[in-house]
Amino acid sequence: MSVTDPAQTDLGYTDPNPMRAGRWPRVQAVAIPVVSVLLAFAIGGILIWLQGVNPLYAYWVLFQNALGSSEGLLRVMEKSTPLILTGLAVTIGLRTGLFNIGAQGQLLVGALGAAWAGYNFQLPALVHIPFAIVFGMLCGAAWASIAGVLRAYRSVSEVITTIMLNAVAIALVDYLASRPLKELDQPITRTPPIAESAALPDFGIVPSGFLIALAVAIFFSWFLTRTNQGFRFNTVGMNPSAANYAGIGVKKTIFLAMAVSGALAGMGGAVETLGITGRFEPTFNAGLGFDGITIALLARANPIATIPAALLVGTLRSGAATLQFETGIEPEVVDVILALTLLFVAAPIVSRLLLRKKAQKRTSAGSGWGGA
Amino acid sequence: MRARYAYALTIIISSFILLAFVLDETRTVSVLSFSLRYAVPLILAAMVGIICERSGVINIGIEGQMLMSAFAGFFGAALTGNLIIGTLIGVGTGLIMGAFLATGAVTWKMDQIIAGTIINILATGLTSFFYAQGYVLPAITPQLRVPVLADIPLIGPVFFDNGLFTYAAILTAFVLWILLFKTIWGLRTRAVGEMPGSADTSGVNVQRMRFLNVTFAGALAGLAGAYLSIEAASNFDRGMTAGRGFTALAIMIFGAWNPIGAMAAALFFGLANGLASQLQTDEVIDIPPQFINMLPYVLTIVLLAIVSGRIKPPAAVGKPYEKE
Numbered sequence: 001m002s003v004t005d006p007a008q009t010d011l012g013y014t015d016p017n018p019m020r021a022g023r024w025p026r027v028q029a030v031a032i033p034v035v036s037v038l039l040a041f042a043i044g045g046i047l048i049w050l051q052g053v054n055p056l057y058a059y060w061v062l063f064q065n066a067l068g069s070s071e072g073l074l075r076v077m078e079k080s081t082p083l084i085l086t087g088l089a090v091t092i093g094l095r096t097g098l099f100n101i102g103a104q105g106q107l108l109v110g111a112l113g114a115a116w117a118g119y120n121f122q123l124p125a126l127v128h129i130p131f132a133i134v135f136g137m138l139c140g141a142a143w144a145s146i147a148g149v150l151r152a153y154r155s156v157s158e159v160i161t162t163i164m165l166n167a168v169a170i171a172l173v174d175y176l177a178s179r180p181l182k183e184l185d186q187p188i189t190r191t192p193p194i195a196e197s198a199a200l201p202d203f204g205i206v207p208s209g210f211l212i213a214l215a216v217a218i219f220f221s222w223f224l225t226r227t228n229q230g231f232r233f234n235t236v237g238m239n240p241s242a243a244n245y246a247g248i249g250v251k252k253t254i255f256l257a258m259a260v261s262g263a264l265a266g267m268g269g270a271v272e273t274l275g276i277t278g279r280f281e282p283t284f285n286a287g288l289g290f291d292g293i294t295i296a297l298l299a300r301a302n303p304i305a306t307i308p309a310a311l312l313v314g315t316l317r318s319g320a321a322t323l324q325f326e327t328g329i330e331p332e333v334v335d336v337i338l339a340l341t342l343l344f345v346a347a348p349i350v351s352r353l354l355l356r357k358k359a360q361k362r363t364s365a366g367s368g369w370g371g372a
Numbered sequence: 373m374r375a376r377y378a379y380a381l382t383i384i385i386s387s388f389i390l391l392a393f394v395l396d397e398t399r400t401v402s403v404l405s406f407s408l409r410y411a412v413p414l415i416l417a418a419m420v421g422i423i424c425e426r427s428g429v430i431n432i433g434i435e436g437q438m439l440m441s442a443f444a445g446f447f448g449a450a451l452t453g454n455l456i457i458g459t460l461i462g463v464g465t466g467l468i469m470g471a472f473l474a475t476g477a478v479t480w481k482m483d484q485i486i487a488g489t490i491i492n493i494l495a496t497g498l499t500s501f502f503y504a505q506g507y508v509l510p511a512i513t514p515q516l517r518v519p520v521l522a523d524i525p526l527i528g529p530v531f532f533d534n535g536l537f538t539y540a541a542i543l544t545a546f547v548l549w550i551l552l553f554k555t556i557w558g559l560r561t562r563a564v565g566e567m568p569g570s571a572d573t574s575g576v577n578v579q580r581m582r583f584l585n586v587t588f589a590g591a592l593a594g595l596a597g598a599y600l601s602i603e604a605a606s607n608f609d610r611g612m613t614a615g616r617g618f619t620a621l622a623i624m625i626f627g628a629w630n631p632i633g634a635m636a637a638a639l640f641f642g643l644a645n646g647l648a649s650q651l652q653t654d655e656v657i658d659i660p661p662q663f664i665n666m667l668p669y670v671l672t673i674v675l676l677a678i679v680s681g682r683i684k685p686p687a688a689v690g691k692p693y694e695k696e
Contacts, residue, residue, distance in 0.1 A: 047501065099485050101432070146673070154680040157690075159485055160625065161676065163432065163618050164669040170615075175662035293489055335497030339490050346486040347476055 029300050032351055036298075036344030037312065044337040053327045061326045062319035070205045072318070077210040078276050080314030082107065082285075084213040085268030086292025087299060087306035088220055089261045093158075094301040095224060096257035097237035102147060102162025103265040104289025105169030106140040108282075110266025112173045113139030114273045115280035116181060118194025125197040132198045133212075133270045140266015141259040143169060148258025152251040158258065166289075174282045183279075190281040200275035209275035214307065216267070221303040233257050265289060291317075294342050313338065378636070385643070393526050403650050404530040407642030408538065409604065413438070414641070415541045416596035417620030418627065418634040419548050423589035425629060426552065427582045428565040428688040429477050430484045433491030434593055435617025437469040441597025443499040446608035450507035455602060458509075462598030463591050469495075470590015474583045481692035492617075500610050513537065513603040537599040544592065545635040552631065561585055565686035568693045578693045593617075622672040628683050641668045 045055030066072045086103045093100035100106075114136030121128065147165055150156040178189040200208045224230040235243040236253045244250050269285060277284050291313050298312075299305035316338070320331035344350045393400040417434050424431035431437075444465035449458020469491060476487035516539065518532040531542075552558035560581060563571035568578045596616075601608045623641065627634030648664040651657050675683070 099483075101485065101489070150673070150677055150680070154677060156676045156680050157685070159430070159432065159690075160621065161673055164622060164673050167615055167618055167669045168666045168673075171662040171666035175660050178662075179660065290489075290493065293486075294493070297486065330501045330503070332497045332500035335493055336501055337497075339494035339497055342486065342493065343476075343490045346490070347482050348480050 028351065028354065029302070029305075031354055033298050033300065033305075033309070033341075033345055035350050035354065036341050039344050039350065040337045040340035043340050044333055047333060047336060048327075048329055051329060053329055058323060058327050058329055062323050063315065065322040066315045066319040074202070074205050074207065075318040076311065076314050077205075078207055078314075079318045080310045081207065081209040081213045081275065082268035082272045082288045083291055083295055083310035083314050083317075084217055084306055085271065086265050086289050087295030087310050088217060088303055089264035089268070089289075090292045090296035091299065091301045091303055091306055092220065092224075092233070092257055092264060093261045094296060095237045096233045096254065097240065098151065098254065098257060098261070099159050100144065100147075100162055100258070100261045100265075101159055101293070102144060102165050102169075102289070103261070103268075103292040104287070105162070105166035106143045106262040106265035107269040107272075107289045107292075108169045108173045108285060109143045109269070110136035110140035111269030111273045111277075111285055112176060112181070112191070112280045113266065114198075114270035115191045115194060118198035118274060119192045119279070121198075122195055123197055128195065128197040129200060129274065132194070132274055133267060136270025136273070137263040137266045140269065141263035144262020144265070145255070145259050148255045148262075151258065152254040170282075173280070177280055177282050181280075188281070191279050193279045194274060198274055199278065200271065207275050209271040212271060213268075213310075216264070217303050217307050224303060229256075265292070268292075291338070294338050297342060297345050300345075378633075382636070385640070390526075397526075399650060401526065401529050403646040404526075404643070406646035406649070407639060408530060408534070410642035410645050411635075411638040412538050412541045413596045413599050413604070413616050414620050414623055414638040415545055415635050416592050416599065417617055418623040418638060419544055419631060420589045420593045420596070421621050421624040422548070422552075422627075422629055422631055422634060423561070423592070424473075424586050425624065425686055425689050426565045427561050427585040428568060428686060428691065428693070429473070429582055429586050430488065430690045431473060431586065431589070432485060432488035432621065433469070433473055433495075433617075434488075434620055435613050435615065436488075436491035436493070436495030437466055437473075437590055437593035438597035438600065438617050439495040439499055439611070439613045440469050441466040441594035442601035442612055443495075443502075443597075443608055445594070445598035446509070446601035447504075447507060449509055449602055453510040455509065455511060455513060458602055459595075459598045462602070463594040466594015466597060467587060467591045469593065470587040473590065474586035477692070478579055478582045478586060481694075484690055484692075496611065499608075503608070503610060507608075509602065509606050512606060535603045537595070537603045540595060541599070542635070544595075545631045548631040562686070564693075565688055568688050568691075572693070572695065582693070619668050622668045625672050625683070625685075626668070626675060629685065637668075 041059065045059070048055040048058045066076045086107055089103045089106065090100050114132045117132040117135040118128070121131070123131065143165060144162075147158045147161040150161050151158040174189070177191055181191045183190055183192040202208065203211070224234060232243070232248045232253045235246065235248055236250050236257070240250050243253070268288065272285060272288070273280055295306055295309040295313055298309040316334045320334045323329050323333070324331050389400065389404070417438060420434050420437070421431055441462040445458050445462025448461030449455050452458065473487055473491060476482040476490070477484040513535040515533065515535055522528040522532040524532070552561065560571065560576045563574075564576060564578050564581045571581075572578050597613070600612055600616075605612065619641075623634050623637045626637035644667055645664055648659050648661070652659065652661070
């Protein structure tokens with residue numbers, strides 16, 4: 001009888017923080033996010049209906065615009081690219097038992113760093129692009145490392161420090177873009193445009209940044225399950241004292257995970273700068289890091305699952321402007337839908353609902369479905 | 373030890389202010405008034421953080437709680453044409469947001485960080501979604517000039533000639549200090565935040581205590597939000613809390629989870645802000661405003677790095693209570 005399957009009973013909704021345990025039966029890993037998203041859309045639909053717009057029409061506009069044409073698809077892929085990367089950034093943290101709230105700050109620093117590397121040098125494209133991306137990653141990693149060092153060696157909660165570092169990053173990049181790195185003779189606060197040789201090209205309708213993000217997601221899926229270092233990350237995340245007994249340097253692992261997380265968020269910023277915006281402007285990039293939290297939780301801290309989660313969020317974000325244009329619905333309805341999704345994924349509402357239903361079904365259905 | 377530093381710092385700052393007052397009365401009073409106005413929402417918001425963390429719950433959703441309340445308070449006041457009703461609606465909204473966090477973080481034992489994040493995202497979304505232009509408040513918040521006290525030079529015009537919210541904020545800090553450290557409620561609250569197991573053993577209902585504290589702390593976030601939209605700005609803007617909920621967390625840490633300490637920290641950062649903008653206006657020195665904005669955060673990180681062993685959050689913060 002699969003009712004006593006340890007993976008199933010272990011997981012129950014009473015676990016206050018299952019995310020960090022990193023263990024998820026596959027059925028629920030798919031069912032809970034899907035049901036959560038549908039529920040969030042339903043409630044979002046009620047809000048839209050209250051504004052006097054047919055929700056089905058509104059959602060049709062939202063998705064049609066994003067998925068109905070090649071330009072729409074391009075925009076979705078562009079929007080999703082930094083989201084996949086910030087989602088991965090938060091995921092790496094969660095797997096190591098860290099909650100990186102600071103992806104937003106790391107992304108901003110990375111975006112500005114890449115812009116600087118992009119406009120300040122003249123190099124052949126084959127050198128310039130990797131250099132600018134790596135520089136952005138280093139900026140993000142360095143930024144996150146402040147929180148990493150404090151967490152690893154000073155036991156200061158990374159949640160608090162990354163919140164503080166977000167605010168510092170916002171002020172810092174604003175200062176840098178308005179004074180030392182500002183484009184001269186321009187009233188707008190922004191950096192000069194990056195050199196042509198640093199711009200990420202599109203392959204047909206696929207932005208190369210998107211391909212990079214996909215590759216990174218696949219790499220981290222392999223890294224977390226198949227490498228020693230990935231195993232250390234997971235072990236520290238599941239049980240730091242056991243990891244300590246096993247001879248894993250917990251402090252070093254925490255520091256490293258935070259740096260990798262920051263590098264990923266910084267990469268998100270870099271790819272955004274080099275592939276889409278072409279320069280840094282403080283008003284760009286708002287909210288990309290926070291969407292990363294939603295994406296990572298929706299993906300249940302699974303690197304491959306961040307791809308569909310980021311595509312969903314990217315679709316909503318890219319369709320929101322058209323939605324406003326066509327129906328007058330404020331684009332922030334997307335934030336409401338995402339917050340509700342996060343609520344349903346993280347709160348025991350949906351899992352409780354599903355578990356009850358499954359308990360009745362299980363005798364006949366067995367445990368074979370959902371081999372995703 | 374720490375108290376000695378605090379006293380020394382207070383004396384230095386006070387004598388500095390006194391000197392400035394002797395040199396230039398109007399400017400000093402205006403800088404100090406600015407500092408106080410800057411500090412009011414932060415004091416209230418920091419109290420929210422203190423109550424929650426002292427009870428063992430991290431509240432990173434203060435920002436969202438304030439934003440929702442600022443929104444509801446403003447539109448409540450504009451639609452009913454009554455500032456008091458508007459304020460009450462704001463406080464009530466804060467209470468609901470507090471109960472929301474309490475349900476997630478305490479009853480459901482959700483990850484407290486996620487619960488707070490949800491509040492922040494939800495508040496941004498809802499307030500922008502329902503935002504409408506063209507509403508105005510029926511009146512401005514009445515100023516209360518305390519007789520006699522307001523005539524004291526320097527202190528009078530700064531502290532005793534203000535809107536009602538300002539008095540409420542200062543009073544709240546003192547009352548909360550007494551409640552936390554001199555009453556049974558305070559003892560139990562601190563016990564629940566430090567050693568919930570022991571508190572439970574001695575008959576304190578940990579879950580109930582946490583739930584109620586987090587909920588009622590939300591009401592203070594509501595007051596802070598109502599202050600922003602009703603007294604300070606007389607308007608509602610999207611995202612008008614502008615990170616104050618997070619600054620409040622920095623101030624809470626800076627004040628070592630002590631209401632009076634947090635109030636002092638809020639006033640200190642207010643002073644830094646007021647001074648910098650005055651010096652900027654007078655073209656004395658050019659400090660980029662961004663540096664002043666990041667000051668509380670940078671100092672908090674530095675403080676945490678230096679004294680992490682000595683100033684500590686309540687021991688059980690962030691951990692849902694599981695009966696053994």
